[in-house]
Structure formats: structure tokens, C-alpha cells
Amino acid sequence: MTTERQGGVLIFQCDKCPETYDATTGVWSDAWQEAKTEGWRAFKLNEVWCHSCPDCSSDFARHPT
Secondary structure (H helix, E strand, O other), rough: OOOEEEEEEEEOOOOOOEEEEEOOOOOHHHHHHHHHHHEEEEEEEOEEEEEEOOOOHHHHHHHHO
């Protein structure tokens, strides 16, 4: 997942599609909690963490690449 900081807040991008989530905070743990509440998920594939938006979560778990 790409994470960017813009204007003091964090923006997450799905690893499977161009979908983004704009958090309301710049604190990573709080921002990720917001994203999870909105359906974003994290998956560990081998040694790499991947993250997905709500639309890609089930597909990403079955087909990570």
C-alpha cells in the first residue's frame, strides 16, 4: 500500500487497484484504524504486507497478484 501525507492527513492506496482512502488524521495508527473501519484490509503474503480497499479485499485474498 502506498501511503502519502497531504495537508497533514494520510492517504492510503489499494495495492490491487487505484482506490484511495483519505484519513482525517496524520497519525498512522489512527488513520489505519479509520481505513479498517471503512473495510480496508491487510494481508501478509510471504514476508510482505499488502493492503486492499473494500472492493478488492475478497479478491485480493484469493488472488494476491
